[in-house]
Amino acid sequence: MLQTMVPLLLEMQGITKNFPGVQALTQVDFDLRPGEVHALLGENGAGKSTLMRILFGVHQKDSGQIRVRSQDVSIRNPHHAQQLGISMVHQELNLVASMNAAQNISLGREKHTLPGVINWRAVYTEAQEQLARLGVEVNTRVPVRYLSVAQQQMVEIAKALSWKAEVLVMDEPTSALTPHEIDQLFQLLKRLTAQGVGVVFITHRMEEISALADRVTVLRDGRKVGSWPVKEVGMNQLIQAMVGRSVSQLFPKVETERREEAIRVEGLERRGVLHNISFTAYRGEILGIAGLVGSGRTELARAIFGADRIDKGTIYVNGKATPIRSPKEAIRHGLAFLTEDRKTQGLVLAMTLESNLALTVYARLSQLGVIHQSKRRQLAADYIDRLQIRPPLPDRQARYFSGGNQQKVVLGKWLARETDILIFDEPTRGIDVGAKAEVHQLMNDLAASGKCVMMISSELPEILNMSDRILVMREGRLVAEVSRQEATQELVMEYATGVRAPTGEMQQ
Ligand SMILES: Nc1ncnc2c1ncn2[C@@H]1O[C@H](COP(=O)(O)OP(=O)(O)OP(=O)(O)O)[C@@H](O)[C@H]1O
Ligand SMILES: [Mg+2]
Structure with a gap:
């Protein structure tokens, strides 16, 4: 009143x-x-x-x-x-x-x-x-x-x-x-x-x-x-x-079967940033990586992907010790990395939606160096549809899309590659509820088809609902592995902060 x-x-x-x-x-x-x-x-x-x-x-x-x-x-x-x-x-x-x-x-x-x-x-x-x-x-x-x-x-x-x-x-x-x-x-x-x-x-x-x-x-x-x-x-x-419709399930988790080892990290060190990190990620699972800002989640992903030098440690891809010295090598070994910073690392703003989507698959779309226009068009149409990119205009420059739609383009670009080991850093950042459910469905499909998905996310409900297992990082160390069954917001935050949360203090 x-x-x-x-x-x-x-x-x-x-x-x-x-x-x-x-x-x-x-x-x-x-x-x-x-x-x-x-x-x-x-x-x-x-x-x-x-x-x-x-x-x-x-x-x-x-x-x-x-x-x-x-x-x-x-x-x-x-x-x-x-x-x-x-x-x-x-x-x-x-x-x-x-x-x-x-x-x-x-x-x-x-x-x-x-x-x-x-x-x-x-x-x-x-x-x-x-x-x-x-x-x-x-x-x-x-x-x-x-x-x-x-x-x-x-x-x-x-x-x-x-x-x-x-x-x-x-x-x-x-x-x-x-x-x-x-x-x-x-x-x-x-x-x-x-x-x-x-x-x-x-x-x-x-x-x-x-x-x-x-x-x-x-x-x-x-x-x-x-x-x-x-x-x-x-x-x-x-x-x-x-x-304009009800979204029945926001986090449609599908239980899948864990298969063989996809990537194993042993004793990974990057001076001052990552300390003695060891873990295994399997095919058929979504492995969540939680932690506060600055805990080293992105740094871990970058180190695995060869974007940052590592000082010590071994990375095994499909059970074989594999030195990864650059993102190019990582891609060759079947890794994909969706970065959190789409503006500088994920998207070419001056290129069209279609060219961005096709960026990582030129080899597959070209014959003797000539790109198949119709295949490229088809690929773009496919991802525009699957990710509901709006407006659905393949010839529009990426810069003119809204923030969330740009994020979908970056996501589509990596999905198009059809790699086996996918590292997603904040995959649904800025994506609306409806499209988020679609992206989660896509991640489920990837895991179910036998791919290994590692997901860094700051959104606890997303981590808790989508992950089969959760690794928690704090100050550059891996401090806990929590199973899907035992995971709660309080428990994950407790490991992430190193402080016991007084009950009732957490946001829902
Ligand atoms: N500078 C621009 N030139 C052309 N079209 C634009 C420009 N800025 C925004 N648009 C278009 O205007 C519409 C609204 O975009 P806007 O960025 O306001 O959406 P939004 O609600 O903020 O979305 P998001 O949640 O993804 O950030 C979209 O269709 C977008 O593509
Ligand atoms: Mg906006």
Whole structure:
């Protein structure tokens, strides 16, 4: 009751936006009250990022109105948005790779001692303070390209927070984070909303809605389906509103039979990063790898795949000791690695959807060096269909697809290779609930057909539901192996943090 008396921080009315060939938004209304978290939901490509990028002045709307604190505004560019008290954490990391965390955080607002002279001491102190508020440790003096995706995400968040905005837009801020960091972030957001900041929160992790949001708005195909107070709406109802049908089972685990050994790692060492790691992964299973950000999960995958040098240890492929000195060798031995960082490692943004999908299978599609156009087309059509890539346009450049659809392209690219040992690093990051179920089904199929699937995931429900076995890493070591039967969120988190969780503290 009282809530409606408080003036709105933000009103967007009748927002419409067209991109060449795509009607991204049609007559969308959205508003934000001071002190609330308003979740924005929708399938990949529904228009969430576009709506918020219009608010932030990245795109210009075709029609509609925006009011900030009851004033009509026409937001020219991001700088203008920031002056109006709007800040945004982008879905795709927006940092300057060659600059360090402190420089990135202070970019555009550097404090000066004298005109033209930057006060570097203040820059570093402030960066450290911002990161400390988020409870993370990040080296602020190395270029951010050397930081993990999660650390970069934290820097991006710290940067947005440093503007002291009244409207804070977060476009999938948690997609690269583990429960521990998410917890820190949520506590901070709760402190901010208590001070009257309004937060727009985009996520595909449904459990975060009830943990954080007050209100939720769902978009589908660029239109608003509805807005509800979170307390008055059920998860199933939300999923139905998003995908237009009910998704019966989110994690359709199929029990498969474990077959012969696919890959065995013995005494793997990478100085300062990985310590004496030994384990075996089998055909016919999905082996989950859990751990906090920085625990060494991605580093382990990179070391196995030959992307990083190893100092000691042996890798056995199909029972045979196999030195893997480069990703090229790894691929030759039947390994695939879907990286978590699609922007720099997985996807060629300037190439078409079809070329990206065909990237790893040129040999199979070509004859005497000539690529079979029709085969390539067929392959693309197949994966567009299986992964529900939207819009289904093979000739469109990868850069124009929404974040989740780009992730599907990267996934399709590796699936097309038909390799035997697949390492997936955050395979469903940024993928919506409906498509997630499809990807999980695909992983089940891979395991059932006798392939070995290793899955790194920060999403505990995904790890718990999809894995046959779970390896837990902490500080570069393998600290536990948990069977499917004994695995619970609490147990895995206990191993991952090394701390016994007080009961009732965990997010659902
Ligand atoms: N710069 C652009 N040029 C052309 N089309 C675009 C551009 N940006 C987005 N689109 C298209 O607009 C539609 C909405 O995309 P948007 O990125 O807003 O989706 P989203 O809801 O954020 O999805 P996701 O959950 O995958 O991030 C999609 O069809 C997308 O392909
Ligand atoms: Mg998006």
